[in-house]
Amino acid sequence: MPFDQAEFKIRCEWGEQGIRQLAPISEVVVIVDVLSFSTCVEIATSRGAKVFPYRWKDESALKYAQSIQAELASFERRTDSPSLAPSSLLNLSPQSRLVLPSPNGASLSLLTGKTVTIAGCLRNCRAVASWLSSCETVAVIPAGERWPDNSLRPALEDWIGAGAILNYLQGSLSPEAEAAVASFQHYQGSGHRLHQCSSGKELIAKGFAQDVELVAELNVSDCVPVLTNAAYYIKNKVPQAIALTGIPERGI
Template sequence: MIYDQSEFDLRCEWGAQGIAQLASISDVIVIVDVLSFSTCVEIATNNGAIIFPYAMRDESVVDYAKSVQAELASHRQRWTTTGYSLSPVSVAEIPAGTRLVLPSPNGSFLSLNTGTIPTLAGCLRNCEAVAQFAHKYGNKIAVIPAGERWKQDNSLRPAFEDLIGAGAILSYLHGNLSPEAQIAVTAFEAFKNDLLGYLKKCSSGKELIAKGFEPDVELAAAFNVSNCVPLLVENAYVKQVF
């Protein structure tokens, strides 16, 4: 009980351990992976696509895509059967009805580890809509910033963009905030006037820009431009509108 923030309505904790601590006592979970899983899911589902998260980036995803009769996105690299990837730009024009498997060791992995708890994908683009939709399930809301992974040992790297994204969503929620949730809101408030500028300067943003994906950072920094709420239904994110 020390780590579950149970005395607060609005909770925030990082990654898989955050889900492990908060899921069972929360009415709904919001996964926040701004660069780029959640942004990619928001854009694709807003176009009417159905997105299947998959936690592994290995050959097993090929068989999984076949099993759900879906196309396969890449992690901006191998094993793709389409032009789609974790790059939000790649799904900007995805046709309605497209079934797409999206491998990701962060956002997808977390999405598939929430059990039976209603699960939403949130980002800066849809923060207000996600917050309003989350309250449909109750007042006990867990916001999970995904973070990134250090390449040296695969340990969690708390990521600026996910803290800001979590804070943006929490700022629209109603209820008493845990200290962990409050610090996310405070961080968002401190940087909200130049989200694009700071996303370009943070470590994850600089990494994407160096690899030629600056337009992805620009899409991810768009604030409150969407009323699309991706809801996980039978292991796939589908569009809800609030």
């Protein structure tokens, strides 16, 4: 099909339709929802937690959490209890079980079927790329946000995050993947751009500037969360010498 980028080893496409086109023909799918699902998953799993993605923010989420003996993250972004604010997960206890409802990153995670699925962000981009180095075909999916009419809003932070992972991968890149890499390379060293993009400005206006700082940190984690039996957790860490060679960057 013309939209599946099948002639390339490394692929990239937006959102739900990207999953539907690329997941069935790819060995691994990487979900990139920088602000903030995939960053939350990285922070939580790096602390030993399991994260169960859930699509709906309604009563069914609580019932699901209760059925698997897990804590439900707050529907509202907050810092005093687990939520979609990355800063709220910094002190998460090891062995925690957390249901994380998200209409973007969580929804996409649940659409990949039997394809191996990873959560990637700026914080773990090089570690994710190292994990993927032996894979034959890879699809990197920037999640994007939603307009009020529920249509996809391509989000700069997810495009940069996808490009950050793709930047470290070897093999034939689709034109879409090359464009994401170019975007990452253009903005690398300009972390203030995440403060100025639509999603960043929205969070700062709501009092979550710390979250924007957290998501902008580059290559500070060797955690690679893999979706297994409905939950993200660390199956195995990338060796520090491989994932974080040299001095890690501290922001895009």
